[in-house]
Each structure stands twice: as C-alpha cells, then as structure tokens.
Amino acid sequence: MKIFKISLITAILAGFLQAGVLFTPETTVRTAMHLHTTYSYDCTYSVEEIVARAKAKGLDAAIITDHDLIEVKYGVFPLRRILRAGLELNSVFDAGVDKYFSEIESVQEKYPEMLVLPGVETSPFYFWETKSKALVLNDWHKHLLIFGLSAADMKKLPTTGNKNSWKYRPLLLWPLLLVLLGFLFFKRIYLVKFGVVLIIIGGIFLVNNFPFTAPDFDQYSGYQGSRPYQNVIDYTAKRGGFTVWAHPEANSNIDFPVVTSVQGRFFNLGLNLSTPPYPEAITGTENYNGINLLEEGYKTIGRCGGLWDKVLAEYSTGERKVPAFAFGETDYRKEGEGIALDGIQNVVNAKKGDKKEFLKALKDGEFYVLKKGILPAIPVLEEFSEAGNIKISMNDGSKKKLTVTLIKDGFVQQIADGITPFSMEFKVLVPEQGKSYYRLEAVLKDGGMIISNPVFIESSAEKIR
Structure with a gap:
C-alpha cells in the first residue's frame, strides 16, 4: 500500500x-441556503430584504427556496374532483414562477456583488389515510430543495399537486362508454329512462375527470416508498439542476381537532399532519446532490458511521453514480425565530460573483459546512x-x-x-x-x-x- x-x-x-x-x-463564497421570502405563506421579508440582510451579515450568496406549492386536497370517492375540500396558501406557483424568477433576477442586478439563486422547497408527494377516526395527511413535510433549474423547467416539476406536470390519461375517458351506451338504449322505448340515467352519470364523471390528466402519484394511492421522490430527483438531474434533501431528521406531527355538532351531539373529526423523520430516504434514493446535515440531519445520518457514510461508501464501490455531499440549511423565515440568517453556512471555493464557477463547485463538492x-x-x-x-x-x-x-x-x-x-x-x-x-x-x-x-x-x- x-x-x-x-x-x-x-x-x-x-x-x-x-x-x-x-x-x-x-474565492471564499459564504452561502446561506434554504431561505424563505413573502412568496411563502408564513414569511416576513421580500426577496430584496433577504438579500440586503444577507449582505449585511457578510454573506456572499443566497439560495432562496420558497415553497413551490402549498395546496392539499381531499376528495370523496368516486367523485374526488367534484366533491372535495382543500387548503391553498400563497406560494411560488400561486404567485407565478415567471414573476418569482424575474424578481430574483432583478434583485441580483441590484446587488451584483451577491449571488442570488432561485429555487423551491417542494413536497413531491403526500397521501391520505384514516386512522382511529382521524383523517391523516402523510408526508406533507417530506421536503426536497430544488435549484439550478430554468423557470420553464421549474413550472413542470413532477409533484402530486402541480397540474402543469400532470399527464394525459386516456383511461379517464371511460365515462364516454356510459354516454354512448345510454344513447343506444334510446332505440328501445322501455329503456329510454335507463339511457337518460346512464348519460347523466357518464356526464357527471366526464366533468369529474376533465381535463383527463393526472399526476404520476396521487394522494389516494397510499404509501409509494421512494418512487415519487426519485421521480423528482431524476427530472431535476436530467435538466442540470440540484436536488438536496431538507431536514431529514425533523419530526412533524400536528393535530387539528375538528369538532362538529349533529342534532345536538358533538363529534370530534380529527385531522392529523404526520411526517416522521425520513432518514431512509437518504439510502432509498440516488442521484441527488446532497443532504442537509445541519441542523436536522446529523444525529443518525451525518454522524460517523451513519447513513451518509453508507452512501459515500456506495459511491466509492461504484454502487452509486453520484456522491451525496453535506449541505447546511437555515430554513430562515424571520430574524429572531429559529436559526439566524448566517447561523449555518456553506463555504464554497469559487470566485465571488461567478455563478458558473459557484455551481460547478457545489456540483463537485468543493465546499464545507459551517x-x-x-x-x-x-x-x-x-x-x-x-x-x-x-x-x-x-x-x-x-x-x-x-x-x-x-x-x-x-x-x-x-x-x-x-x-x-x-x-x-x-x-x-x-x-x-x-x-x-x-x-x-x-x-x-x-x-x-x-x-x-x-x-x-x-x-x-x-x-x-
């Protein structure tokens, strides 16, 4: 040896x-990553205010990752798209991807000494189930950070809620068979009523299924393992973007009791948002660029002999094509809450202000987390x-x-x-x-x-x- x-x-x-x-x-670019602005529903600062604050704290780059889409919907079978309820809050897709990219580009021009990169925090997939009389929304907080994509590619990010990414599904045209069968019944007077019923039912389902598109993985299909996340990772990698797992050791479990009264009797119809830690995603997916080890990824993933070392070993032996690098995130929303804007930094070896060199350094792992x-x-x-x-x-x-x-x-x-x-x-x-x-x-x-x-x-x- x-x-x-x-x-x-x-x-x-x-x-x-x-x-x-x-x-x-x-050639030392101090970078804050996972920053939210007013494009996210729960944030205080505009894009320019975030960048100005980052500059004042001595940072050289800011990777802004607002929520791409804050929308959850639950529909009643079999008319899930008609009989449904949901929640939608302001997000990048709600405001418009072009507007989001344009504003960040405008701020970049105003602060040429800073690097300002547009990205999103995305929930690729969520699914519903019923447990103990409660409706459970699973894995809504299982997040990826995506950046380095064009606005056009970002618009079509293949997530459950992003209709721009939904694909045409010919099988959703099946209600046409009911309509056609209904018209055939008109040939027999005694079957006309049945024909009308079939036409009405078929028409209702056609309205429900319109525009005959659906996501690769919908929220009613149950647990899908790593497939929805690998789908987003592969889409991003194919277009030259970056995918980084966010807060993989965070535990998000929130109960929203909903109390209703029927004929004087009260019922507790609970709603639970459940996303347990997801360290298994680190080994269950591949071709992503990194893992946010700080602040919520170090205990079981980043420690010596943890899952990060397992992934690095798999790259060393050729089992993986892409090494997963350590990143650090702030998940910054407001000063004085959570981690400070400069509390966790990615220190990148690249020429200040050179976006191309900066992205290459991130791709090659030429940085450390502070x-x-x-x-x-x-x-x-x-x-x-x-x-x-x-x-x-x-x-x-x-x-x-x-x-x-x-x-x-x-x-x-x-x-x-x-x-x-x-x-x-x-x-x-x-x-x-x-x-x-x-x-x-x-x-x-x-x-x-x-x-x-x-x-x-x-x-x-x-x-x-």
Missing part, C-alpha cells in the same frame, strides 16, 4: 480540490498548500479550543484536540484497489462546527478526485 503526504484537513475542507488551491477572500457557535467569532480555513501547511483559525484572531476528528471510510481514524490557530498534517493511505475517502469534523467548545465534504483517494490514478 503506497503512502503519500498531503495536508488532509485542508484537502477535506476544500472538498475535491487539488493541492495548492487557496481559500482566499476572493455552523456558528454562541460567540461572534467563527472558524475559517486560512491556508491550503501543497507543502501540507494548513490552518484553521478564528476570523477575529482569537484562541478557541476545538476537537478535530478525521474519519476514513466511515470509521474514526484520528482525534486531535487543539487551540486556534490550528495546523496539522496527516498521512493519506492510498488503497491498493478501488477508492477510499476521508472527511473531517471540527467542533469548537462554543458549539461552532465544521463538517467537510469527502476527499476520495483513487488507487489507479493515485490522486485525489
């Missing part, structure tokens, strides 16, 4: 970069050189205790305690065949954290990809 030396901490923090690349002020601690100072990657001289320091020059954990192929390789500015070298073992990968976690005593993306060591080329 051949051995060569490289500054592994730096290499990992920089993702798939070649040795000798520096995280200079010009979580701020309770103190104002944040850890930064100061140097990355071929000589193996690396430094992790605080942006205000202060001394902070930290613990660095090196992980190789899902197992702890080494743990080192130190004080910033921190520097260290590791020996990288090149596998005799196949690939290995290393990744890094750095935890500060004030709660700050860095999660690197993996660096893969390839035996044949004896280089880092």
Whole structure:
C-alpha cells in the first residue's frame, strides 16, 4: 500500500480540490441556503430584504427556496374532483414562477456583488389515510430543495399537486362508454329512462375527470416508498439542476381537532399532519446532490458511521453514480425565530460573483459546512498548500479550543484536540484497489462546527478526485 503526504484537513475542507488551491477572500463564497421570502405563506421579508440582510451579515450568496406549492386536497370517492375540500396558501406557483424568477433576477442586478439563486422547497408527494377516526395527511413535510433549474423547467416539476406536470390519461375517458351506451338504449322505448340515467352519470364523471390528466402519484394511492421522490430527483438531474434533501431528521406531527355538532351531539373529526423523520430516504434514493446535515440531519445520518457514510461508501464501490455531499440549511423565515440568517453556512471555493464557477463547485463538492457557535467569532480555513501547511483559525484572531476528528471510510481514524490557530498534517493511505475517502469534523467548545465534504483517494490514478 503506497503512502503519500498531503495536508488532509485542508484537502477535506476544500472538498475535491487539488493541492495548492487557496481559500482566499476572493474565492471564499459564504452561502446561506434554504431561505424563505413573502412568496411563502408564513414569511416576513421580500426577496430584496433577504438579500440586503444577507449582505449585511457578510454573506456572499443566497439560495432562496420558497415553497413551490402549498395546496392539499381531499376528495370523496368516486367523485374526488367534484366533491372535495382543500387548503391553498400563497406560494411560488400561486404567485407565478415567471414573476418569482424575474424578481430574483432583478434583485441580483441590484446587488451584483451577491449571488442570488432561485429555487423551491417542494413536497413531491403526500397521501391520505384514516386512522382511529382521524383523517391523516402523510408526508406533507417530506421536503426536497430544488435549484439550478430554468423557470420553464421549474413550472413542470413532477409533484402530486402541480397540474402543469400532470399527464394525459386516456383511461379517464371511460365515462364516454356510459354516454354512448345510454344513447343506444334510446332505440328501445322501455329503456329510454335507463339511457337518460346512464348519460347523466357518464356526464357527471366526464366533468369529474376533465381535463383527463393526472399526476404520476396521487394522494389516494397510499404509501409509494421512494418512487415519487426519485421521480423528482431524476427530472431535476436530467435538466442540470440540484436536488438536496431538507431536514431529514425533523419530526412533524400536528393535530387539528375538528369538532362538529349533529342534532345536538358533538363529534370530534380529527385531522392529523404526520411526517416522521425520513432518514431512509437518504439510502432509498440516488442521484441527488446532497443532504442537509445541519441542523436536522446529523444525529443518525451525518454522524460517523451513519447513513451518509453508507452512501459515500456506495459511491466509492461504484454502487452509486453520484456522491451525496453535506449541505447546511437555515430554513430562515424571520430574524429572531429559529436559526439566524448566517447561523449555518456553506463555504464554497469559487470566485465571488461567478455563478458558473459557484455551481460547478457545489456540483463537485468543493465546499464545507459551517455552523456558528454562541460567540461572534467563527472558524475559517486560512491556508491550503501543497507543502501540507494548513490552518484553521478564528476570523477575529482569537484562541478557541476545538476537537478535530478525521474519519476514513466511515470509521474514526484520528482525534486531535487543539487551540486556534490550528495546523496539522496527516498521512493519506492510498488503497491498493478501488477508492477510499476521508472527511473531517471540527467542533469548537462554543458549539461552532465544521463538517467537510469527502476527499476520495483513487488507487489507479493515485490522486485525489
């Protein structure tokens, strides 16, 4: 087994970069991801206000992901499209995708020093079922973040509620048979009444089925596993976009008791919104670009030996074609609620203001995730050189205790305690065949954290990809 030396901490923090690349002020793009504006029903700030706030906090890029569609509907069988009730709140599709993209583009022109990317947070699929006298809306909060698509492609995102993506279904024309049969009955006087009934029934169902389109997966088809989500992932990947799993360890369970009175008697007709954590989606889908490990994805997915390591190992062995990188999200809606706008950052190695280079760096994993601690100072990657001289320091020059954990192929390789500015070298073992990968976690005593993306060591080329 051949051995060569490289500054592994730096290499990992920089993702798939070649040795000798520096995280200079010009090539460090601090990015906030999963931001909501007034295009989402429960948010306070406009697109421009969000971008202005991001700039004021020292961020260089903002990936805005408003809800694409907030609409749930329940219809009574067999006339589900006529006898139905539902809820619809303001969203990107409600306001108009073109308007949404146009406003973000306008703000981008006003703030050329910032990168502002339009995206959406989508619920690809939900389904209804009845449990214990309650109507349950399942998996409504099982979300993907989508960005990097054109407005035209975004309009046709294949989700359950997006009618623009529904396909023509000839079988929905079946009521025509009833209508035709009804007219045939007119040939016999004693069957005319039956014919009229058939025509009326057929007409009602034609109205119900119009315009004879339906989604690939509807809300009455029950649990469908990973298929609806893989459908959205594949659609996005085919068009060059990004798909990132959002808050996969979040638990959303909300009860809405509905009390009604019938002839003086009260009945509790409960409505339950249930989306348990969905870590199984990480291994059950493929070809997505990443997983939001911070804030709600680290406990079972991002930890050493967790599902993220399983996915990375599958990429190393060739079972997966696309590696899943670590992302960080804020799910930001309003200052003072939840995570701060700059509380979790994706630090990308790309030229500031260069959208093409920025997207390529995200696609190649040339970034790391940063979580701020309770103190104002944040850890930064100061140097990355071929000589193996690396430094992790605080942006205000202060001394902070930290613990660095090196992980190789899902197992702890080494743990080192130190004080910033921190520097260290590791020996990288090149596998005799196949690939290995290393990744890094750095935890500060004030709660700050860095999660690197993996660096893969390839035996044949004896280089880092």
